[in-house]
Amino acid sequence: MNQEIISTLLKKLRVVNPLIHNITNVVVTNFTANGLLSLGASPVMAYAAEEVADMAKIAGALVLNIGTLNSTVVESMIIAGKSANEHGVPVIFDPVGAGATSYRTETAKKMMNEVKISVLRGNAAEIANVAGYQWEIKGVDAGHSNGNTVELAILTAKKLNTVVVITGKDDVISDGETTYVVHNGHPLLTKVTGTGCLLTSVIGAFAAIEKDFVLASTAALVYYGIVAEIAADKTAHEGPGSFQIELLNQLALVSNDEIVKYGNVEKIEQV
Amino acid sequence: MNQEIISTLLKKLRVVNPLIHNITNVVVTNFTANGLLSLGASPVMAYAAEEVADMAKIAGALVLNIGTLNSTVVESMIIAGKSANEHGVPVIFDPVGAGATSYRTETAKKMMNEVKISVLRGNAAEIANVAGYQWEIKGVDAGHSNGNTVELAILTAKKLNTVVVITGKDDVISDGETTYVVHNGHPLLTKVTGTGCLLTSVIGAFAAIEKDFVLASTAALVYYGIVAEIAADKTAHEGPGSFQIELLNQLALVSNDEIVKYGNVEKIEQV
């Protein structure tokens, strides 16, 4: 991928300032909203069944996240998702903790059945559990496994007919035909809560301005990964509190030059 | 306004350490509580219908915010509001996103009808929508408009019989008779989520110790605006993450000298 495409998308995102409707968990609302604002998008959180259809249809993207799900919010997600589908608004889904409890796994599967999902984003365990493959999970964090995440992404994308993003040491993006691996990112991301959830919303922001969702997702991952690398570098020896704040700073600050210089993405040749 | 009044009110606030009962949205709870603590107030969040009347009546002020409203929390807001009214506790209302969905607009109007509101605080679009005037809105952020916010504040204050605070590039405070414009503040406030919601709670803290709500609101806006200016100055080139943290710092640190030196408030002569 020509990394100048990523710069171009980022510039467009900041001009358009897309409204991103998030129905997300209570742990990450503040961090997600601040991350989207730093990036250059306009976040809104709205949960009530009475209004989610109205909000989703005027949004540039809808982000659904089941991190602290309950039956009421799941109902709202489905109403919002159907409204988004009807009005051509991309829906990004983060199946947090799928596999950790059967309630999460079943809810995630229900969401895939009832709403047309544009991009499904999770760690390998979550994606495997949504797709019905074997993979271990601990709480809401990925288990350790040497499974082939490229294969998992391709299989899941084909099976569920969506773009799949699997994040981990390396990140994989696939629609079953075109597949990228992004090598950007930093281990400190696992020491701050909600960095995966925010990434899902960042993918939403890129999907709001680029209808090729493989491209949009890949651009989001490269940018976010570079942001994390620079934030980690600037806060070396300071700890995860400082890293969290610097991540918000760098979402606003990383330059086009840095994208071109540090972007590390590989196209996978499928056989 | 003699800016030493603001210093005097702030000193009083810190001696009294008023209990501020917030029924607010899930995005800003933490930031609001920390901002109130930094300022010198004592925040409490309580939402359950079973207890909000008890909590509101012992509070110095009640702050209602519909940023992530649902039918259950709206019911609690009305119970709390009626209890506050009955016990002489000022009620500050932030109609987040009024105009963005009809559910928010109708809920905001219902709140104005069922609870006596001491201060109504929003951006121009939200205030106009609550009052039934035309104004554009995008999500929960103000639309762009060249409308006359001073006129809007005065008309709304008279129509709804409350003190109105409209925030934006300049801030307007009016009860329909006495009107101030505050020129303090900083554009970075729009890059951090919940800065408007926290301001509403800061108004609550001043209203808890000063029953002239025009004066209390104006003092709150001048102080908050100066806090933002100094925080922006101290974090120049660092980004919105650092600004957010410095805002919390400066809420505790801004001195009486700085209030007198930087306060920029103008009394409007009405014709």
Next chain:
Amino acid sequence: MNQEIISTLLKKLRVVNPLIHNITNVVVTNFTANGLLSLGASPVMAYAAEEVADMAKIAGALVLNIGTLNSTVVESMIIAGKSANEHGVPVIFDPVGAGATSYRTETAKKMMNEVKISVLRGNAAEIANVAGYQWEIKGVDAGHSNGNTVELAILTAKKLNTVVVITGKDDVISDGETTYVVHNGHPLLTKVTGTGCLLTSVIGAFAAIEKDFVLASTAALVYYGIVAEIAADKTAHEGPGSFQIELLNQLALVSNDEIVKYGNVEKIEQV
């Protein structure tokens, strides 16, 4: 207490990386999760009645916090608590605001009756209200009192048959037989929301790896107190925003040498 025990427990905690299931209030979710991650534990928040039994039984500890309670979440807490009891998972309970409203007091007492609590953690007013003793409270903060917190802790531990932790200027830990007072900590902890709630979760993390809950709680309090002291020292003159972030940093950074050097804990001889 030999302070090298604390280092040893901390090392074990970081190797085990225990899963801590929190059912906590909406103000502190993010801060709690980040604090646990910094410490070296693995936080999960799950609230739905449909899944809390499943999540609690795989956790290393369950932390219940009624800071923004409602009837739905209280029901989930009891389901989760019973599941934890059944599977030998320690339950840590933080009765936020007990005494401030009768709903909180009654709910806290109900929790003590229906769930076997391993450690009860609160300020003096909260603990006294749960145990049915007289103590004043203001909102969710402790009132001022010269009551004897050591006596209160011992009496409550015997009466309620649990380990009691009372935090304040000094912290007391007692099971009714063995009692410690910890002199670590810093007044700035009262200027950041959720520092008590996070402490409760940190006790949960130590309880997950040490079944002597007096020892586990004392280690947690000493460590947390030292973290606060160092964070306050590093952010002197910066304000509570910076202190909050440095607290998250130091939870990851405080060394074994610092624990031995700064730990200040006293065993109380009972008569």
